[in-house]
Amino acid sequence: MTSPRRRGTESSKTRFLLLDTAERLMLDEGYAAVGIRRVAREADVTPALVNYYFPSLDELFLAVLRRRAEQEFALQSRALESDQPLRALWKYSSHPAGATLMMEFTALSNHRKVIRQELADYAERFRNAQIESLTGYLEERGIDADDLHPLAILVVISAISRIFVMERAMGLTTGHAETLDLIERSLLQIDGPPAPPEKAK
Incomplete structure (x- = not known):
């Protein structure tokens, strides 16, 4: 039996930063500009960290x-x-x-x-x-x-x-x-x- 996948907390400052970044990209360039790597680059973090908080792009959009x-x-x-x-x-x-x-x-x-x-x-x-x-x-x-x-x-x-x-x-x-x-x-x-x-x- 595999253990549940860990993910960042809802109140994390990093999570807020990633949400702010994705929202800004949507407003400035449209939803097509939002991707895991692009959000990571804009937020100056690694793609792995974005995936830690949002395992998929759908989960990022939903958040x-x-x-x-x-x-x-x-x-x-x-x-x-x-x-x-x-x-x-x-x-x-x-x-x-x-x-x-x-x-x-x-x-x-x-x-x-x-x-x-x-x-x-x-x-x-x-x-x-x-x-x-x-x-x-x-x-x-x-x-x-x-x-x-x-x-x-x-x-x-x-x-x-x-x-x-x-x-x-x-x-x-x-x-x-x-x-x-x-x-x-x-x-x-x-x-x-x-x-x-x-x-x-």
């Missing part, structure tokens, strides 16, 4: 995805708890780095089934939290789901933010200002005007 997804879920939760959750959710969804990384994982999921399943599981978790929060919020404001369904709002916010990231990367911004104006007018009708920024204490 990057899980870490970022948990961070994003915390950010989304704060957005949904705000007094103007739709505005906060739009601002959160439009954050370039988060949207870019999720697009890279979406592209990667076309080639790796394990990533596709993990991404789908997280997306479902995110969407369920959004629906629960926004359904109650719209009801409080007297907005009937038959007139404005929370799911439709969520899909529109998600889709537009991703399209903006993709098109801006190509240098295409035609129609963006008009779309932002339409979104702002819609937010005014539902959320009201933006809350004034909090003064520093």
Whole structure:
């Protein structure tokens, strides 16, 4: 009987460095730039050390995805708890780095089934939290789901933010200002005007 393979601890500084390196490569060059040897070189460690923490490339990708997804879920939760959750959710969804990384994982999921399943599981978790929060919020404001369904709002916010990231990367911004104006007018009708920024204490 063989003993279980040893691997580095979850809280190791080296593990964090490797995750940071892989995430940076995905953001700067795309998921195809991430490999065991490339991550090792960028982090100034040996490939064997990368394999000690992540025995396969899939495990490295999954760890990057899980870490970022948990961070994003915390950010989304704060957005949904705000007094103007739709505005906060739009601002959160439009954050370039988060949207870019999720697009890279979406592209990667076309080639790796394990990533596709993990991404789908997280997306479902995110969407369920959004629906629960926004359904109650719209009801409080007297907005009937038959007139404005929370799911439709969520899909529109998600889709537009991703399209903006993709098109801006190509240098295409035609129609963006008009779309932002339409979104702002819609937010005014539902959320009201933006809350004034909090003064520093």
